[in-house]
Amino acid sequence: xxxxxxxxxxxxxxxxxxxxxxxxxxxxxxxxxxxxxxxxxxxxxxxxxxxxxxxxxxxxxxxxxxxxxxxxxxxxxxxxxxxxxxxxxxxxxxxxxxxxxxxxxxxxxxxxxxxxxxxxxxxxxxxxxxxxxxxxxxxxxxxxxxxxxxxxxxxxxxxxxxxxxxxxxxxxxxxxxxxxxxxxxxxxxxxxxxxxxxxxxxxxxxxxxxxxxxxxxxxxxxxxxxxxxxxxxxxxxxxxxxxxxxxxxxxxxxxxxxxxxxxxxxxxxxxxxxxxxxxxxxxxxxxxxxxxxxxxxxxxxxxxxxxxxxxxxxxxxxxxxxxxxxxxxxxxxxxxxxxxxxxxxxxxxxxxxxxxxxxxxxxxxxxxxxxxxxxxxxxxxxxxxxxxxxxxxxxxxxxxxxxxxxxxxxxxxxxxxxxxxxxxxxxxxxxxxxxxxxxxxxxxxxxxxxxxxxxxxxxxxxxxxxxxxxxxxxxxxxxxxxxxxxxxxxxxxxxxxxxxxxxxxxxxxxxxxxxxxxxxxxxxxxxxxxxxxxxxxxxxxxxxxxxxxxxxxxxxxxxxxxxxxxxxxxxxxxxxxxxxxxxxxxxxxxxxxxxxxxxxxxxxxxxxxxxxxxxxxxxxxxxxxxxxxxxxxxxxxxxxxxxxxxxxxxxxxxxxxxxxxxxxxxxxxxxxxxxxxxxxxxxxxxxxxxxxxxxxxxxxxxxxxxxxxxxxxxxxxxxxxxxxxxxxxxxxxxxxxxxxxxxxxxxxxxxxxxxxxxxxxxxxxxxxxxxxxxxxxxxxxxxxxxxxxxxxxxxxxxxxxxxxxxxxxxxxxxxxxxxxxxxxxxxxxxxxxxxxxxxxxxxxxxxxxxxxxxxxxxxxxxxxxxxxxxx
Numbered sequence: 001x002x003x004x005x006x007x008x009x010x011x012x013x014x015x016x017x018x019x020x021x022x023x024x025x026x027x028x029x030x031x032x033x034x035x036x037x038x039x040x041x042x043x044x045x046x047x048x049x050x051x052x053x054x055x056x057x058x059x060x061x062x063x064x065x066x067x068x069x070x071x072x073x074x075x076x077x078x079x080x081x082x083x084x085x086x087x088x089x090x091x092x093x094x095x096x097x098x099x100x101x102x103x104x105x106x107x108x109x110x111x112x113x114x115x116x117x118x119x120x121x122x123x124x125x126x127x128x129x130x131x132x133x134x135x136x137x138x139x140x141x142x143x144x145x146x147x148x149x150x151x152x153x154x155x156x157x158x159x160x161x162x163x164x165x166x167x168x169x170x171x172x173x174x175x176x177x178x179x180x181x182x183x184x185x186x187x188x189x190x191x192x193x194x195x196x197x198x199x200x201x202x203x204x205x206x207x208x209x210x211x212x213x214x215x216x217x218x219x220x221x222x223x224x225x226x227x228x229x230x231x232x233x234x235x236x237x238x239x240x241x242x243x244x245x246x247x248x249x250x251x252x253x254x255x256x257x258x259x260x261x262x263x264x265x266x267x268x269x270x271x272x273x274x275x276x277x278x279x280x281x282x283x284x285x286x287x288x289x290x291x292x293x294x295x296x297x298x299x300x301x302x303x304x305x306x307x308x309x310x311x312x313x314x315x316x317x318x319x320x321x322x323x324x325x326x327x328x329x330x331x332x333x334x335x336x337x338x339x340x341x342x343x344x345x346x347x348x349x350x351x352x353x354x355x356x357x358x359x360x361x362x363x364x365x366x367x368x369x370x371x372x373x374x375x376x377x378x379x380x381x382x383x384x385x386x387x388x389x390x391x392x393x394x395x396x397x398x399x400x401x402x403x404x405x406x407x408x409x410x411x412x413x414x415x416x417x418x419x420x421x422x423x424x425x426x427x428x429x430x431x432x433x434x435x436x437x438x439x440x441x442x443x444x445x446x447x448x449x450x451x452x453x454x455x456x457x458x459x460x461x462x463x464x465x466x467x468x469x470x471x472x473x474x475x476x477x478x479x480x481x482x483x484x485x486x487x488x489x490x491x492x493x494x495x496x497x498x499x500x501x502x503x504x505x506x507x508x509x510x511x512x513x514x515x516x517x518x519x520x521x522x523x524x525x526x527x528x529x530x531x532x533x534x535x536x537x538x539x540x541x542x543x544x545x546x547x548x549x550x551x552x553x554x555x556x557x558x559x560x561x562x563x564x565x566x567x568x569x570x571x572x573x574x575x576x577x578x579x580x581x582x583x584x585x586x587x588x589x590x591x592x593x594x595x596x597x598x599x600x601x602x603x604x605x606x607x608x609x610x611x612x613x614x615x616x617x618x619x620x621x622x623x624x625x626x627x628x629x630x631x632x633x634x635x636x637x638x639x640x641x642x643x644x645x646x647x648x649x650x651x652x653x654x655x656x657x658x659x660x661x662x663x664x665x666x667x668x669x670x671x672x673x674x675x676x677x678x679x680x681x682x683x684x685x686x687x688x689x690x691x692x693x694x695x696x697x698x699x700x701x702x703x704x705x706x707x708x709x710x711x712x713x714x715x716x717x718x719x720x721x722x723x724x725x726x727x728x729x730x731x732x733x734x735x736x737x738x739x740x741x742x743x744x745x746x747x748x749x750x751x752x753x754x755x756x757x758x759x760x761x762x763x764x765x766x767x768x769x770x771x772x773x774x775x776x777x778x779x780x781x782x783x784x785x786x787x788x789x790x791x792x793x794x795x796x797x798x799x800x801x802x803x804x805x806x807x808x809x810x811x812x813x814x815x816x817x818x819x820x821x822x823x824x825x826x827x828x829x830x831x832x833x834x835x836x837x838x839x840x841x842x843x844x845x846x847x848x849x850x851x852x853x854x855x856x857x858x859x860x861x862x863x864x865x866x867x868x869x870x871x
Contacts, residue, residue, distance in 0.1 A: 004335070008434070015064055018364060021407075021410050022059075022411040024052050025047040026039045034386050048086075054374075073193070074193075077190070080275075104121075107855065108355060109333060111333050112435065114169070118165070119358075121165065122160050123160060124159065128154070132152055157185065163179060182298075195292050199289070206381070212229070216290075222292070243285060244293055245281055247282075250266065363406060363409065363855055365405060366404055371393050371396045372397045392462075393459070399448065406424045406425075408424075413851060420856050421856070423860055426476050426480070428477075430480065441496055455503055471560055526752045530630075531724075548629075561581035565652070568649055604625065607627075611630070629760050632705070635695065643681065678773075700781065707844060707846075708803060708844075709756055709804065709842075713752045716738075722736075736754045738843030783795070783796050801864045814827060817845060838851065838854060
C-alpha cells in the first residue's frame, strides 16, 4: 500500500485542504439586499473591504474543515491599483456571456489527502487591465466572443510571472508552503509576496462572542491563538520578511460612509498599507488577519523561492527538514498516481488525466449556508427581506449546509449543484471512493434533502429541477469501489437507496402532471435547449410533455431496480423493490408510446426520433420537432442483467414471466428483455433495436450531431435552416449555436444549442457500451452515417470517447483543441502542457467555452482515458 493510500485510512489528514473559495462575492449566501441583487450586494470592487458572513476567498487558499483559520497568497507587481488578493472576473450582468473569470491559472497536482498540492498562476508584470476588461466586455454583444485577459495583450513579450504555489504536509496539522516565482520577461521586475493568515469572521453576527487573536512573536514569527485550532505558529524562511496586522472586519466608512471607532484596522488595511503606505495596519502587531510582506526584484528569466510553514508548536529550526519533506511528499504523490495510471501508457494522456484529478481535488470547498438564519437575518445583522416580492429559497428553511463539498468551479460556480456533483463522483471514485460515497450520501441527509424528498439544486434556486442522475452515480461509484477494493460497500448502497426512494416518490408525485407516467420538470439542467422557456407557465390548459424528463425517469427507475437487485443478493427483502421499479419502468415506456387516447407519443416514426410534445387544452397535441439531445436521452434508460442474477431472484423472475404472459402490450414496447443476448444477458431498454438504429442514424451523422470532438447538443442542420415555433403568439427561432450562447435565457453563459457537453456525452458512451454488452456483433451501424463503414456499438463508443479526449490531447500538429488555436497556449513551453477543463466545448472545433476550471463533470475525461471496467 502506498503512503498516500495509508493516509486515506486516517480522516485527520483531510482536516486541512484547498477549501477556500476562489470567489465569495456575488453569491446568494452573501446577499442581504432587499431586492435579491446578489451580484451587486457584494462585488469585486468592495470585496477587499467587506467581511463575509458564510465563507472566505483567496488565491490557492487553504483552511481547516470548519474554515475557522484560512491561509492564502497575495501578490503585488507595484503597478496595480490593488493587491492581487483574489482572482478577478466579471459579474453576470457585466459579461456579455455572463459571469466570467479573467485570470490564467492551472491546477497541476493534488493528492486525495492534500498531502501534496501544486498550481501555477500567471500574474502580469504590467498593470492589470481591470477597466479595459470591464469596458470592452460591456461593449460587446452576445453575438460576439468574450474579451479575455489574453486578448488585452498583457502577455505580449512574456511580461508576466509564473507563480508556482505548492503545499505539502509534514503531519495532518503541520503545513509547508512554497512559492516559486519565475520572471518570464527580458527585464527585471519587482514583486511583493504577501502570504496571509486570517480567521473567518464568525463573531460579529451575534451568536458567538469568542474571537481568536493573531499577533507577532519576538522571534519574527506570527502567533495564532484560537481554542479550536491546533496550528499555533506561522513562519517565513525569509529573514527580512516584515509582518502586518489588521482585522477581518468590514470597513463601513469606506463602503457606506458610516463613522467607525478610532484605532480600527479593517480587512483592507494590509492592502492599503502596501499600495499607499497608509496607517491602516495595527502598530501593536495584532488582529485577526496577518501577512508577511516580502519585497523582491526578480531578474530577467530568473526564479526565486519563498518558503513558509504553519505548525502546531514553536520550532527552533522550522525549515531544517523542509526540503526533505517536500521531496518525500512529491515522490509519494508520484507513487500514488503511478498505481492509478498503471494501465495508461501514453504520457500525454497521463498528463491530462493527472491534471483532471488535480482540478477535482483543488475544487473542494467549505460550503456554509443556513437558510433559516439567512432568511431572517442575524441578531447583529438584519436581513431586509421583502417577502411580498420574490425571495429565494423560502421553502428550504430546514437546509443547513456546513461541509466540504466538490464544487463545479470555485470561481464561476462556487456552490454545489446536485446533478453536477453526481458526475464529479465517478472520476473521484477512482482516486478516493470514500469521499465520492460521502458526497453522494451528504445530499440525501435530512438537513439537505427537503422533507418532501426533493434534492436541493443550487443556491440560486434550491427548488429547480435537475436530471435525476443521483441513483446512476451511486451505483456507478459502488461498482468502481467494489472493483478497486475487492468487496462491496453494501451499507453505503443500502443507506442511499432508502433516501432515493423518497426522491423517486417526490418525482412521481410532483412532476407527473396527470399521473400518466409522463414527466415534465422544466429546463432539467439543459438551460436554453428548447424553442421556448420550458419552465414557462402555459395558457389554456396547455402543458409540455418532455421526452427528456420522461426518459430520465425511465433511467431512474432502471437504476433503482438495479440497485435493489444488487441488494437482493444479500437481503431478500429488496427483491420486491426490484419488482416495483421494473414495473414502473414498463409503465413509463408505455406512456412514452401513447400519451393517451387521441394523442401522439413522444416517438416520431417518420423522423425516427423522440420529441417533446405540447399538449393543447382541447386534447390535441403538437410534436415539437426540434432535434436536440432531448431526443437522445431515451438511450440512457438501458440496463443489462446477467442471467445468473435472475436465477438468484425467483420472485422477480416469476413476476417477469407473468408480465410476459399477461401484459403483452407492455412487453412489446421495450427491447426484448425476455430474450437472452450474448453471454446470457437480458436487455431492458425503451429503445427496441429498430428505434435504436434510427436514433443512432441521426446521432452519428456528421451533418447533424456527430462532431470531430463528440456529440453536439443540437443538430447542425439548424445552422442554415433554423427551427421556428410559435407560442403565446410569439415566434421562437432556434439556430444551431456551437459555442457561446446568443440568448440570456437561464443566465448569460448557458448554451445547450450546439456545443459539446461532457456529462451527456459520458452517458452516451456508457449507454452504447451497455447496448453492446447485449447485442455484441449482432448489431452494427454505419459510422459515420453515410460512410458505408459498419461498426459495432462498442467500437462506436470508443470512437466517440477518443473524440472527447482529443479535445485535450495534442494532435499531430501539437495543438490542443480546447485552446481554440491560440499559438501561445499550444506551443509555448510555459503553456503547452497545461490543461483547463472548460464547462463545455465548441461543437465544430472543440474550443473551450464557459467556466474555464469546471473540472467537475468535465473531469469525467479522466474516466474515459482510463481503460474501462466492465460489469
